[in-house]
Amino acid sequence: MSQSDPHLLLQSKPLNYALVVAAAAAMVSLTQGRLFSALLTALLIAVLLVLRVKPEWSGQQKWIGLGLMAIIAVVILFALATDLPMSQTWLIVPPLVFAFLLPAKHALIGTLIYVLCALYFLAGSSRIFDTAQLGFILVLCAFIAGAFAYLRDIRQRQLQPLRRTDNLTTAATQEHLVDDLAKEIQRSEREGSELSVIALALDREHLERLAQRDLDNAVIEIGRLLHNNLRLFDSYYLWRSQEFLVVLPHTSSAQAVKIANTIRVKIRRELKIKGESISVSMGVSGLNVGDEPRSLTQRAERALEMTRSKASNRTLLHRDSSDESHDEAGSIEDNEASPSAEGKQENEQ
């Protein structure tokens, strides 16, 4: 179900020490003339170093990381089969690494295959007493690794429903949007107050130009800006991958457009990704009688889509008949609070 962040292991201090000591061990083996164990250790160090430099290989580009781990496992097993004394200590490591870096199911399958192979080779070994011990220890370590992974997964499962906010953007997560919005709608009906929703998204040009990592950064920055600029009782949600939804209670749609424009100009002026300023488009929609959470968010999104398809860095208020909303696009461009430099940039576009 879940795997851990490889950084936590690959960038940790104990691993650094381990690599240094392993390098020393390889050198000593070399001086003692045990060439093969030196090579084996060197290979292990190399693979760990590669994973350290390119941590995405164990994360996003999973297959490379998997391949590397499989190679290590096979090499260790081979060393075991050829009865190399040094290989014994390394034998225990792979199940733990599997449990840490792979999702539970893959780790289980990998460990099972690995342990069975290892036990097979151990049974065929000449020094039966040592190898029996090693077999016991291998099984025990595999169980402990399983326990670690089990604890981690259970905790994650317990945390999932409680986690209301995304760690990086401090935005509440999608699942809570519908519930919270329903509550807000009920409340504004009871109190007879207004309610508006803003859909906010990065402009298309950025989506095409920026790399995934920069896009993620941009989203985090926008989340921070929203956090600092909204009122305490406003809430915002990470809706799609690069889209936020902001809920503004006690706000008419005209006020919401004003707020949206202030935020939009702030983002344009303050946020820079790789030295370039970024822009967002927004769709605004106000609560109508008989609205449900879905219909309200859909209207805001429709307005957003309409602005994004035509231009960038705009705000559009959704009106019921479509021709009216076209008019609105012109009237609510950033005349408000928009500095002259901003205006110029607009014209150039």
Added chain:
Amino acid sequence: MSNDPLYVRVSSTLFLIYALLLGLLAWQNFRFGLYELVYSASLLGLLYACHGLYVRFMLEPRYSDLLSRILLALTFLTIVWDAALHHVQALIWIYPLALLSFLVLPYNQAVKCNGVALVSVALIAWQREDLGQALHFCATYLLLCAVAIAFAQIHQRSSRTLVELEIRDPLTGAYNMRHLEDTLAKELCRADRTGRPLSLIALEIDYLPQMIDLHGLAQVNTLFRHLADTLRATIRAGDSQYCSEEHTYYLMLPCTPPEGLLVIAERIRRTIEESNWPVVDSITVSVGCTSYKTGERTCSYERMISEARLAMLEAQKNGHNRVCHHSS
């Protein structure tokens, strides 16, 4: 940590597996005629089995941490003794022990203990075998510890966030005080903006300490649960209920002016007085209430909570079973 049922289940299972494997090892050693190892393995196996059962079934979790520590230390000493005097191969038994220590001990202690273990084991390996072997041994040890540390960190962190994110009191199902502070801050900001009044009620069961002395906490807990249910049924949609550690209940009522607040508070007091309750037949409550209206004064959530509390204390001082409104 030792009170967590999940943790108890996992660690006791591991202890039992450890015991099983030690038993198998003892049998194996017996077959090969290494009698001095048979004794240590079977003795440790027996101890682990007992400890696993103790952790799983014992009702006294106070000692299980201490016993785990003693057992780990004992295992470590046995391994070192065996390795130094009899059979150097016994050293590899230190690996599962290191991993286990990260599960059993608190994180910081585990790191320190393993540091000490690493140095002593390295010295033994160096003395009994050669430098290359010792270095290989240490490298593996460090690698295993690196993974175990990473796991332990994840576990520690997620356990902590679990506590932080929990917003409900497990017993009554009411929200906890941290959530009250969060929502109250939000609602105050909202009341400022809309100009609508916001009210807070604090209430406590009268003569609670005596009741706990008389009936015991377990019995009174059922009463708390019933009270929370009753309160939930009495308040309107949009109001919310909170419960503090000392079993003071707070009700937050948005958009409620002082006149309406008094009516609701009085209704709650009467409902509780007239209902039938488990354990004790009837209870009464002292109710303190306060309300906030924009423009009158600025207000923080701490102040609002303490006002409601003060009003409740005053109601208790005036003879319990009554409603008291905070007057500034």
